[in-house]
Amino acid sequence: MTLREVKEILDAEVIVGEDQLDKEVHTAFSADLMSDVLAFATAGSLLLTGVTNPQVVRTSEILDIAAIIMVRGKRPSQETAQLAQELRIPILSTKYILFETSGRLHARGIVGCIVKVGERGDVRRDKV
């Protein structure tokens, strides 16, 4: 699925990265806790979050996150948007709550970047 389709499904506003809507995405991770994002999110995934400060962009850069989807109508601070521009990480804003955002994307084929966490490593989708 392209970011353009994600935008349409979520009735989202593109705040950063209008020129990157052809980017392909297949997986996602939803969380507000950046330490959990660091622990579990994988490269190339969408990050669905309610966090709007610059650290969400830094975290995404560290992990090579494909795009940030801000939920519940949240919008990035000016500083956050500026950093995202610089680092070329798209930010979309949707009014759907996190549960709805995740569900709508999942129903259309986007899957979790991991399925569940495990004591001996996380369970990836290809191992279910």
Place this chain on the structure above:
Amino acid sequence: MSEETRYEDFFSVEGGNFRNAGQVSSRIKNILKELGCNSDMVRRAAIVTYEAEINIVSYAKKGFIHLQAGPHRVLIEVSDEGPGIPDIELAMQEGYSTASPMVREMGFGAGMGLANMKRFSDYFDIQSKVNEGTRVVMQIDQAR
């Protein structure tokens, strides 16, 4: 380590400067990519350095990150001039945190930082003296 090391550098991190938190980790990530480390090593090294950087910014006056790296092994030594950790065993427990509301607002401070650093390192050591500072050594090896 010595014959493996192809790159060595020191970075300083300013305590309390939330705006720049993560900059050093970004640089280290790019350095390791250029050195030819594989994506798993780059990812793990960037994650542990980022958590360490967040800790320096959140708690210390200043800190230093010493990077020694080769294509198959990365050694990261983080030391700070901070309050120190009175009970390391307690601090290592997931969920234990003394973070300020500001740190929590950023999406950190949930007591996951040190646990994440250990989780993604192949070798992890932490030493701390109250009122002096904390030193963390982390090694990332290429998976065999």
